[in-house]
Amino acid sequence: MKNYQRLSSDEREEISRMLAQDCSLNNIAKVLGRHRSTVSREVSSGSCNRYTYRAGKAQRRAERNAGKRKKDKRMIDDKPTLRQYIYRKLRKKWSPAQIAKELKKDYPDDMIMRVAPKTIYTYLYVLPRGSLKKELLSCLRQNRKQRHQQSRGIKIERKLEDMLSIEERPKEVEDRIIPGHWEGDLIVGKNNRSALGTLVERTTRTVILIPIKNRKEETVAKAFAKEVKKLPQQMKLSMTYDQGREMAQHKLFIDITRVKVYFAHPRSPWERGTNENTNGLIRQYFPKGTDFKKYPDMK
Numbered sequence: 535m536k537n538y539q540r541l542s543s544d545e546r547e548e549i550s551r552m553l554a555q556d557c558s559l560n561n562i563a564k565v566l567g568r569h570r571s572t573v574s575r576e577v578s579s580g581s582c583n584r585y586t587y588r589a590g591k592a593q594r595r596a597e598r599n600a601g602k603r604k605k606d607k608r609m610i611d612d613k614p615t616l617r618q619y620i621y622r623k624l625r626k627k628w629s630p631a632q633i634a635k636e637l638k639k640d641y642p643d644d645m646i647m648r649v650a651p652k653t654i655y656t657y658l659y660v661l662p663r664g665s666l667k668k669e670l671l672s673c674l675r676q677n678r679k680q681r682h683q684q685s686r687g688i689k690i691e692r693k694l695e696d697m698l699s700i701e702e703r704p705k706e707v708e709d710r711i712i713p714g715h716w717e718g719d720l721i722v723g724k725n726n727r728s729a730l731g732t733l734v735e736r737t738t739r740t741v742i743l744i745p746i747k748n749r750k751e752e753t754v755a756k757a758f759a760k761e762v763k764k765l766p767q768q769m770k771l772s773m774t775y776d777q778g779r780e781m782a783q784h785k786l787f788i789d790i791t792r793v794k795v796y797f798a799h800p801r802s803p804w805e806r807g808t809n810e811n812t813n814g815l816i817r818q819y820f821p822k823g824t825d826f827k828k829y830p831d832m833k
Contacts, residue, residue: 540600541568541576543593549573550589559584602656609649610657616647620654624673627818630654631811694782694797700774700805703796707772713737714771717809718758720746720780721816721826728826729780731758734812735769741812745830755783759790774798774806 541549545566552562559577563570577587580595610617616637623633630651641647658674661667707715713735721730731744731754746757762770774796775781784795798805820826 540596541572543589546576546589546592546596549576550587550592553577553584553587607657607660609653613646616649619647620649620657621670624670627673629674629811629814694777694779694784696785697777697797698794700796700798703772703774707736707774707796710737712771714769716762716773717806718773718775718781719806719809719813720749720754720778721813721820722749723826724823728824729754730816730820730826730829731761732809732813732816733758733761733773734809736808739808739812743816745826749780751780751783752786754780755787756790759787762787762791762793772796774809776800776803776806 545568548566549562552565559570559573562568563573566573576592577584580592582588582592610620619637619640620633623636628636633654634649634651637647637649658667658670661670706712715736716733717736718731718733721732723729726749729746729749731746733742733744734740742761744757744761747753758773762773770791770793772794773787775784776798777800781787781795781797784797787793788795803810
């Protein structure tokens with residue numbers, strides 16, 4: 535296999551021709567001297583498949599994306615003050631979203647000091663290989679060397695019994711007007727043998743960390759309930775969770791706390807965005823592989 539470089543227009547023409555001949559992705563990859571995953575990503579990009587893929591359309595899309603990457607890179611490279619600001623914050627483990635937000639506070643009247651989080655990500659990933667790129671990428675919370683496409687495979691989830699959908703949640707929760715509405719989740723520890731419960735209040739951003747002895751449904755429900763019961767009555771209005779099986783005993787949680795639990799749609803982490811972002815921050819200090827049993831008194 536040759537060192538990776540972006541597909542050429544000729545390679546895209548060959549992919550299109552071989553797909554029309556009903557060749558497998560493995561065979562196409564061998565002919566091109568490419569990895570199968572490279573061909574697979576190319577064929578499935580832009581919501582295409584082996585039957586709708588067209589070389590011309592794919593080439594135009596690639597050129598547009600390349601132009602945008604160059605534009606994003608120039609935007610930051612041409613502004614030394616902005617570039618150094620981004621580097622400084624990244625080295626402090628700030629996320630691109632935090633950096634973009636803080637720029638508006640630090641430079642409220644300077645429109646040159648503006649950048650979108652996505653632009654920062656793009657800039658980092660198109661940097662030439664070297665120590666700088668390696669250092670800056672290591673500062674990201676996910677610490678990935680390259681972007682990963684989400685799996686297109688569909689997993690069939692088993693719905694929790696008697697669950698309330700997020701669609702039934704009162705509008706006041708979405709508006710973040712009244713505090714007392716929480717988002718919950720579980721961060722899994724080393725070898726799936728320990729876990730840390732997280733609760734984040736949507737309006738005040740208050741965070742509660744909950745050591746979990748084990749991931750049994752009843753254990754999780756009781757652990758969350760124990761912490762929620764300590765809250766003032768006006769701060770116990772609702773909780774939004776994903777459809778993980780660890781909250782299958784949500785009715786037990788409700789019986790103990792009298793707090794309604796609403797469940798987000800499958801594969802929709804943005805519906806619990808406050809909690810997802812907070813978990814990213816927590817993972818900076820407790821990376822994957824952490825044994826949470828070593829922190830029994832965490833609060």
